[in-house]
Amino acid sequence: MTKLWRRHRWWLTPTLLILPAAVLFSVVILASAVESLWISLHEWDGFSPMVWIGLGNYRELFADPQFYVSLKNNLIWLVMFMLAPPLGLAIALLVSQKIRGMRLLKSLFFIPLVLASVAVGVVFTWVYTPEFGLLALIFRTFGATAPAVLSDENFVTFAVVIAALWPQIAFCMVLYLAGLNNLSEDLIGAGRVDGARGWNMLRHIVLPQLTQVTFIAIAVTVVGALRSFDMVSVMTSGGPFGSSEVLAYQMFEQSIFSYRFGYGAAIASVLFVIMAVFIAWYLTRMIRADERGG
Amino acid sequence: MTFKWIEKPSTRRNFLKGAGGVSAAVLTGFPMPALSQSSEVTIISDENNADALQILRRIAADFEKQSGTKVVINNMDHEAHKTAIRNYLVAGAPDVCFWFSGNRMRAFVNRGLFDDISDLFEKEKYKDVLGATTGAVTVDGKQYGLPTGGTMWGMFYRKDVFAEHGLTVPATWDEFLAYGQKSKAAGLIPVSIGTKELWPAAGWFDQMNLRINGLDKHFALMNGKMAYTDPALKPVFDHWEELIRQGFFTPDQTSFGWQEAGAFLAQKKAGMMNLGAFVKATFPEQDLEQLTFAPFPKIDAALDRYEEFSVNSVHIPANAKNKAGAREFLAFFYQPENFGPYLEPGGNVPPRNDLPASKDPLVNAAVESLKTVAGTSQYYDRDTDPDMAQAGLVGFQEFMAKPERRDAILQRLEGTRRRIFKI
Numbered sequence: 001m002t003k004l005w006r007r008h009r010w011w012l013t014p015t016l017l018i019l020p021a022a023v024l025f026s027v028v029i030l031a032s033a034v035e036s037l038w039i040s041l042h043e044w045d046g047f048s049p050m051v052w053i054g055l056g057n058y059r060e061l062f063a064d065p066q067f068y069v070s071l072k073n074n075l076i077w078l079v080m081f082m083l084a085p086p087l088g089l090a091i092a093l094l095v096s097q098k099i100r101g102m103r104l105l106k107s108l109f110f111i112p113l114v115l116a117s118v119a120v121g122v123v124f125t126w127v128y129t130p131e132f133g134l135l136a137l138i139f140r141t142f143g144a145t146a147p148a149v150l151s152d153e154n155f156v157t158f159a160v161v162i163a164a165l166w167p168q169i170a171f172c173m174v175l176y177l178a179g180l181n182n183l184s185e186d187l188i189g190a191g192r193v194d195g196a197r198g199w200n201m202l203r204h205i206v207l208p209q210l211t212q213v214t215f216i217a218i219a220v221t222v223v224g225a226l227r228s229f230d231m232v233s234v235m236t237s238g239g240p241f242g243s244s245e246v247l248a249y250q251m252f253e254q255s256i257f258s259y260r261f262g263y264g265a266a267i268a269s270v271l272f273v274i275m276a277v278f279i280a281w282y283l284t285r286m287i288r289a290d291e292r293g294g
Numbered sequence: 295m296t297f298k299w300i301e302k303p304s305t306r307r308n309f310l311k312g313a314g315g316v317s318a319a320v321l322t323g324f325p326m327p328a329l330s331q332s333s334e335v336t337i338i339s340d341e342n343n344a345d346a347l348q349i350l351r352r353i354a355a356d357f358e359k360q361s362g363t364k365v366v367i368n369n370m371d372h373e374a375h376k377t378a379i380r381n382y383l384v385a386g387a388p389d390v391c392f393w394f395s396g397n398r399m400r401a402f403v404n405r406g407l408f409d410d411i412s413d414l415f416e417k418e419k420y421k422d423v424l425g426a427t428t429g430a431v432t433v434d435g436k437q438y439g440l441p442t443g444g445t446m447w448g449m450f451y452r453k454d455v456f457a458e459h460g461l462t463v464p465a466t467w468d469e470f471l472a473y474g475q476k477s478k479a480a481g482l483i484p485v486s487i488g489t490k491e492l493w494p495a496a497g498w499f500d501q502m503n504l505r506i507n508g509l510d511k512h513f514a515l516m517n518g519k520m521a522y523t524d525p526a527l528k529p530v531f532d533h534w535e536e537l538i539r540q541g542f543f544t545p546d547q548t549s550f551g552w553q554e555a556g557a558f559l560a561q562k563k564a565g566m567m568n569l570g571a572f573v574k575a576t577f578p579e580q581d582l583e584q585l586t587f588a589p590f591p592k593i594d595a596a597l598d599r600y601e602e603f604s605v606n607s608v609h610i611p612a613n614a615k616n617k618a619g620a621r622e623f624l625a626f627f628y629q630p631e632n633f634g635p636y637l638e639p640g641g642n643v644p645p646r647n648d649l650p651a652s653k654d655p656l657v658n659a660a661v662e663s664l665k666t667v668a669g670t671s672q673y674y675d676r677d678t679d680p681d682m683a684q685a686g687l688v689g690f691q692e693f694m695a696k697p698e699r700r701d702a703i704l705q706r707l708e709g710t711r712r713r714i715f716k717i
Contacts, residue, residue, distance in 0.1 A: 046380050047405065060713075129554075130546045148546035151695070239490065240548035241692035256377050258681040 040265035057266035070250045073157045080161045081225035085217040088172025112167040121234030124163035153243035164231045172217045179213035247271045334364040335619045336388040340375035345639035353632045383407040387611035389620040395430035395607040396672045408438045409610040427645040430605045439607040443642025445570035446660035447602035448587040463588040470591040477565040484542045486564030488550030492687035496674035502530045504600040505593040509669045516677040518715030522707040535697045571641040571656045598668035685710040
């Protein structure tokens with residue numbers, strides 16, 4: 001027995017250690033992803049027998065104008081969310097200065113991270129409410145009328161993304177604050193000796209040391225933008241008339257309200273492919289960067 | 295009742311004794327005293343009204359005392375319940391659940407998920423006290439639920455606002471248009487509506503369609519037998535567009551939910567609002583006596599009066615474990631002295647005709663109004679297929695905001711109808 005164990009220890013130990021995570025991952029993530037792909041090839045209302053329709057759901061999806069609206073909104077989310085890492089870095093740089101009162105400021109910037117995103121959504125909905133909202137009041141003091149941003153199909157997605165950006169920026173700020181704490185004093189000292197300061201210091205000494213943090217910040221932000229759902233659900237329910245829907249919300253709406261689980265699964269599969277492409281690209285870059293960093 | 299064990303002061307020792315006893319019993323194979331399914335009734339309710347829920351809990355406690363059957367009430371959020379029910383009816387059914395009569399009930403009956411309770415109807419002679427409302431819970435001559443509260447839809451307004459501005463209740467289309475001009479001149483929004491939750495726009499469509507095309511054609515549309523591009527619908531949208539163009543409705547209505555729209559009415563900023571009596575939730579207590587309602591104005595004078603009357607209901611799932619206990623509980627719950635108080639806080643119209651008159655004048659007015667109605671529909675999203683309803687709700691919301699897109703919207707709805715009803 002012990003002999004057997006000794007001979008096979010080299011592969012048994014890692015296997016046993018990985019097993020729980022692998023089992024969990026394959027049941028919760030892989031199996032459900034495969035099942036969802038399977039469902040997407042059927043017409044299914046959630047409890048009747050499933051009817052095989054092959055690629056019918058996908059054919060309908062690619063002819064569905066709502067799909068392109070959602071896709072476009074996902075793109076808007078993605079592009080606007082890219083503001084979060086640089087803004088987070090800027091705020092992190094600001095609050096890491098040793099100035100009196102910065103501790104208070106830091107905690108203020110930290111607040112949106114503590115709030116549930118639903119609460120953020122509700123608060124911003126109030127801000128945007130025509131006539132009594134904060135935005136309307138601000139506009140009124142300048143003698144103007146605030147646009148009803150949540151009722152305007154052209155503004156609504158931007159309004160929702162701004163609400164979602166608030167906690168996302170705070171999240172990036174926390175990441176960068178942690179990164180700034182780990183800067184090498186030696187390098188900064190050496191840079192200072194060489195006369196680097198201000199922008200040059202940031203660009204050539206500080207930022208290179210934050211590459212890893214930036215990677216994580218960007219990855220989390222992209223995934224956050226693609227899976228955006230809660231804000232849309234709380235603030236607009238996808239409205240007005242579907243103009244603020246994103247893929248994740250459309251999937252939810254089709255499955256839960258319209259009871260079209262097959263169609264919803266098809267949307268989920270498309271979203272899955274988009275995410276998979278990004279993650280593959282991101283991972284290869286990560287690995288390459290690791291290799292270079294050695 | 296639930297939660298009782300929390301109130302009971304229990305020592306750790308008692309708990310250990312109990313736990314030890316149970317594990318000993320399990321280990322020795324001693325037959326467990328049946329914490330029997332037969333003496334427990336589980337209920338899933340979706341009551342949003344705290345007072346009504348409290349009364350339901352009290353009824354359950356009374357039933358517990360009387361029959362010795364334990365009653366467990368799990369109350370869910372009203373909206374969340376709508377999706378949860380599909381799961382629990384199949385996977386783990388309670389003994390009693392609350393739902394909606396009509397087409398929404400039929401969807402589950404057709405899949406064999408609700409128990410036939412015609413025997414209970416027979417035994418308790420419910421048909422005698424329910425009259426026509428029995429139809430709302432009947433499929434193919436069998437009854438599958440008990441109707442609970444009904445919501446009568448109408449045009450709600452404040453008496454004091456109407457008196458102050460010299461407005462009169464519009465009974466015809468021309469009067470309605472004149473009312474709009476007059477209330478706008480008085481600085482009021484003629485009709486308050488909030489379409490953020492989508493359905494209020496569909497209710498408006500129902501009202502117009504019932505007034506222009508009548509009940510039969512309305513149901514043909516609901517059942518997928520009539521096209522959304524049918525010329526019969528043209529006058530409906532023409533009339534509707536006329537109102538939109540004349541600025542009848544709350545501006546930026548997609549930003550508001552029905553509660554905010556109701557607040558416009560309560561705060562005297564709007565003249566009328568199309569809703570059920572539950573709009574009173576947006577009114578302060580002292581203003582409630584000002585709230586009243588009138589039927590939607592007539593458009594085609596030759597048509598009978600049809601109204602929207604949605605009836606909620608309570609059912610026994612087919613997969614319930616204790617169907618006998620559930621029947622006993624329903625019979626107890628449905629007795630006038632229990633059922634009457636349960637309906638009271640929500641301002642719902644009682645389906646039983648042997649209940650004492652309500653303390654709520656709105657309920658009594660609705661009861662009177664119902665007597666003169668030739669037929670009722672329930673509501674767009676209750677009368678048609680749920681998938682169709684979702685597309686329709688979005689379409690009507692869009693139409694109210696962008697009436698110029700009418701043709702595109704109707705084409706889209708027609709495409710959805712063809713897909714769903716397989717035409």
